[in-house]
Amino acid sequence: MKTADTREATCESGRHLIEFRGVTKVYGEGQAAMEALRGIDLKIDEGEFVAIMGPSGSGKSTCMNILGCLDTPTSGIYTFKGIEVGQLTRKQRALLRRHYQGFVFQGYNLLNRTSALENVELPLIYRHAPAHERRQRSLQALETVGLKGWESHTPGELSGGQQQRVAIARAIVTEPAVLLADEPTGNLDTACSREILELLTSLNCDQGITIVMITHEPDMAANAKRVVHFLDGLVASDKQNGRAQ
């Protein structure tokens, strides 16, 4: 595994955790070309809780895919922990995801017919953690999200809110540098949304996990420390949120 050199190269301090410089993303070619991002500049530091808002088609999801190293910019530079992601191979990007990023999706994206514990263990399996450590850390992560005692339940036996908590536990079990959440409350009712939001807020405040979250709902965004508005592939506004601090 080449994880060691990936890690060493990231040990530079004084830089931003995430930095977008003139990032564009174009889908298709020629006449059919569609500009999803038209030059984004964005800096996110460790410990931040950033909410990204914007109407459909404004480039939020594209930005999130690039943030999560699932996609690369067409032009411009994206550095994560000082590494230029655009230069990495698919394999190196996978290793970056494995070691530094946690994902939470709108649709939970848990493995069906697989217990909550096994779902949470999954990223640790790819990190080749020994079985006992895997189990211990997964149980702890489930406890953190308030699902102690639900370890053996499969997604089918859990409510939407509980499934999303399992997904969050899976994202934080590796103690990632950043937690990327793509509309984590999009499928949930208000009460559940509030619980999830409280959970994310406490993870950010108590454990210092950097969170970048896409959301449609203004009252969700109101809980974040910083709100970035996207419009037509550009950053329309970028405000610190006084209330949350």
Next chain:
Amino acid sequence: MLWNTILLSLREIKRNVMRSFLTILGIVIGVGAVITMVTIGGGATLQVKQQIASMGSNLLMVSPGKRLGPGQSTGNIPFKQTDVEAIARDVRSVAAVAPVSSQAIKAIFGNQNWSSQVTGSDNQYFTVTNRSIGAGRPFSESELRAGAAVCIVGETVRKKLFGGQEALGEKIRLQKLSCEVIGLLEGKGQSTMGMDQDDIVVIPLSTYQRRIAGNQDVGLIQISVQQGASTEKAQQEIGRLMRERRHLSPSDDDNFNVMDMKEIARMLTGTTQLLTALLSAVAAVSLLVGGIGIMNIMLVSVTERTREIGIRLAIGALESEVLMQFLVEAVVLSSFGGLIGIVAALAGSLWLAGILHVPFVFNAGIIIIAFLFSAAVGVIFGYFPALKAARLDPIEALRYE
């Protein structure tokens, strides 16, 4: 790492027991059929070989009569005791020569009776036909010369007539001849043609000729050739000698027949081996079909689990790890199929061997080959679906419904 992947694939298989079983059914049947065919075929070949060896593979049989077309016969000139003596004297590579005259006669002891093959011969007969006397004694010189009323009986006859009683020294009746049992033959089992070789009563040739047949004829001559000597050469020598003794001119056909057991043996084992190979080849085709079944299900499985693959890729699985996962899953599946097939084949061949009265020959070679082949089927037919899974774009895969 690999162990982890195997555990993962086992979990996956456990989650889909029914589908996994149906997937590997083709492999189970393929492996099972190949091993069963080869095992039963091997047993049949061994049986033929054993029976021929027990008859004496270096056995020659001289019978009177021309080689004619089907349904035709000629007035056979029977052999005499002097022919037997001439062969023993003049053909150098001969180990033992026995005159054989026989017919089916009802043997009676007390209120028991049993129709058996009564054979008139001498002590050479036991050497030539590979029989040995288990209890009692062979014929003495004087008994043979004088045509004494003595007999040596086979295992089947002893069982039918005497049951648990002591047979030695008792007298059994063959037509009008009452003869004393002086020896018991050891059991030999069935012969190639399905005849019971233990269903036999041997009496001195002179006794047979005088008291049963009423003539001086010898039905056929059985000869065993010395170990290492050429049976073909012996065959030719015997042929030449018999032509001379029967005063045949070069234009005459043989009016006797010298048969080589080795030839018959080769022919019989050749046939069984060819049949086994053919049947195994047919069975092997089903292994191929089983492999295609695995590929089919793995492709379905990749499509069905597109989202799962997306999740795995998103949380940091490498392409190579996803490839490995699906490949290992295919190999574990097909190896499972192979194992079940092997167990089924062993049980099936044991059962079939019992029904067909064929010895069960455990063939470790074919089991190992079949198992490796089933694993190879997994690799070959699992690779393409696994590659398809690994090449998925995680963004697309996560969006897949």
